[in-house]
Amino acid sequence: MILVLTSPDDTHADRVCDLLDQADAPWFRFDPAAFPHSAQLTVTTGATGLVQRLLVTRDHSLDLAQVTALWYRRPQAPVVEVPGIDPSHNAALAEECQHLVRDLWETLACLMVPASYWVIQRAQHKISQLQLATALGFELPPTMVTNDPSALIAFSRAHNGQIISKPCMGLALQRTGYYQYTRPVTRRDLAAAETIHASPMIFQKLVPKAVEVRITVVGDQVFAVAIHSQVSHHTRYDWRRYDHDHTPLTPHTLPPALAAQCVALVARMGLTYGAIDMILTPNGRYIFLEINPNGQYLWVESRTGVPISAAIARLLQTGTHRTVANLVVSEGGIACLLE
Structure with missing residues (x-):
């Protein structure tokens, strides 16, 4: 079973779940914002450890021991609105619920895309990103x-x-x-x-740009797209100041060694997915800027046809259940699986 954690209006998840249906791969979509008002969680332990982790919604019951892959997409925080109590008490209850669900997902011994919550949070630290990118041989400004x-x-x-x-x-x-x-x-x-x-x-x-390059890594697959940000004055310094009508996107082929570096960067950060931003200079140098461990990609796919959703769907289907006994924690605090 593939567990997809995200909001109801997530079009990225819509697309991937459609592909999972086409592959007859079972999935369950859950938004933690539904907890606790319309969902219940029960965790039971015994002498041998965790005995049961049960998620019950209005129309489904899921034994979390059956989860083979977790996609931590865009989950919202739990919402508590108990009538007649102080708003600060509702906020405290919501924080308790948030603590529980984050703790619970960490106990799942399965493939995680892009990673668990805490690994994603750590991967967003910009100075650490630059330090690791330098160690892996990327050129930085x-x-x-x-x-x-x-x-x-x-x-x-x-x-x-x-x-x-x-x-x-x-x-x-x-x-x-x-x-x-x-x-x-x-x-x-x-x-x-x-x-x-x-x-x-x-x-x-300030680094001169021929184009900017968005590199999406899914497992060991690499999808690169050139963002022609210099065509529009609006996006010259930051393509996120979107000007879609005047900013062409085209599929881009990376040098094989650079593609391998990108896969290594994502893996070293404990991720199975990452969106890397780079600059390609007029003289052909690739300059690393940053990595978003849970970056959006559908805007790239819809405009260029690069099959990122299909790659994510395939990756999620490779997950297998492993026991907690097979989990170890590396020196960097990243959960690893013993084969």
């Missing part, structure tokens, strides 16, 4: 992460004022309705450099 105004000014001078800025994470900013895209650091920014004191930022040397 000169980078500084700081909230020190004087360090920023010195970094700008060292690169003749040709630097860009981007947030360290950005998710907290998104929750406020504000998001800062990658953009050049201007003289006005440097004059107001004191403002970074409360907001550390990532600063990098």
Whole structure:
């Protein structure tokens, strides 16, 4: 059984579940936001360890011991709305529920795509990404992460004022309705450099672009697409400032050695899936920027035809149930399976 954790409106999951149906592969889709108001979880332990992990919804009952693969797509947090109690109490109850479901998924000894919650969270750390990418031989732009105004000014001078800025994470900013895209650091920014004191930022040397490359790794398969971001002024510094009508996407072939590096990066991070962003310079150099361990991909597939959904569906079908006794934890805290 393949367990898909995501929201009801996730079109990525819709597509993959359709493909699983075509392959007669059993799957169950669950959004933790349904817990506890319309779902129940029961975990029983005994002398030999976990005896039962049962998920019951309004129309289905799933013994989690039967799960062979878990797709941790876009699950929402549990929602608790008990009438007549203080909102802070509802929030505390929701936090308890969130703690339980995250703990429960960690006990599943099965294939996880892209990984368990905590591995995904760790994989989003930008400095750690850069450190690992360097160790694996990727070329990176000169980078500084700081909230020190004087360090920023010195970094700008060292690169003749040709630097860009981007947030360290950005998710907290998104929750406020504000998001800062990658953009050049201007003289006005440097004059107001004191403002970074409360907001550390990532600063990098501005790298000339022929195209940007989105590389999606699924298991040991690599799908690369060139984003012609320099065609549109709107996307020149950050393709996420979408201008679909004026930003062509085309399938792209990576050098075999670079494709192997991408697979190695995803695997070393404890992931089975990852979306890597790189720059291809006018003189043919590939520059690593970052990896999103659970990045969206359907926008790439729908515009280029690269079969990422099919690759994910096939990967999920390779999962087999393993006992907890076969699980070990590596030095980096990543759960590994003993063959």
